[in-house]
Amino acid sequence: MATGAPANAETVSGTVGTAKSPSRLGPLTDLVIERIRVSDDVAASKFGTGSPIEDSVREAQVLEQVRNQAEAAGVNPDTAVAFFQDQITASKIVQKGLFARWTAHPEEAPTTRPDLGPIREQLDQLTTALLQELKDTEELRERPIACMVQLALATGSGAVRERLDTLHREALRTATQSVCRSSEPTGRR
Numbered sequence: 001m002a003t004g005a006p007a008n009a010e011t012v013s014g015t016v017g018t019a020k021s022p023s024r025l026g027p028l029t030d031l032v033i034e035r036i037r038v039s040d041d042v043a044a045s046k047f048g049t050g051s052p053i054e055d056s057v058r059e060a061q062v063l064e065q066v067r068n069q070a071e072a073a074g075v076n077p078d079t080a081v082a083f084f085q086d087q088i089t090a091s092k093i094v095q096k097g098l099f100a101r102w103t104a105h106p107e108e109a110p111t112t113r114p115d116l117g118p119i120r121e122q123l124d125q126l127t128t129a130l131l132q133e134l135k136d137t138e139e140l141r142e143r144p145i146a147c148m149v150q151l152a153l154a155t156g157s158g159a160v161r162e163r164l165d166t167l168h169r170e171a172l173r174t175a176t177q178s179v180c181r182s183s184e185p186t187g188r189r
């Protein structure tokens, strides 16, 4: 039961949210959107430098950090790693899309180049926050129907509120595809 919510705020399908967020998965998807947005900065830091979008050494470090922190936070490490693999894929979707856009329309390319170091520190902080949200939403995420309802509400409202374009919506779909599959695969991929 969510703390602070009256007992009758909970329905069988779990579709009632709080006044603040329309969905109990709102805080998790908001962090996912924040990570997707940081991918724009990552792309800006790499574009035109010859640095590849994909850095497998860094990815391995991110996933190792996830595995260690998940254990400490009491989150299933395999679930956490699968979720973060999706976050990494989503980040690369955004970066590839922006590289293509900026190559085709150089006038839209960023005029400043942020440092990748501080951006990665920001991503590391998001890792900790995301793991905490995975922990806090564990119970709901193991109820497939309620979870899918909450996820649709959270991603739908987040995409509208944050005015995500087609590219960033595609990234959001990829980044949230394993949120509700922690215990009961739907058989669909």
Ligand SMILES: C=C(O[C@@H]1C=C(C(=O)O)C=C[C@H]1O)C(=O)O
Pocket: 042, 053, 054, 055, 056, 058, 059, 062, 087, 088, 089, 091, 092, 120, 123
């Ligand atoms: C975000 C970056 O780009 C890619 C995506 C990563 C991620 O989402 O954590 C990690 C390494 C890169 O393959 C980066 O280089 O830091």
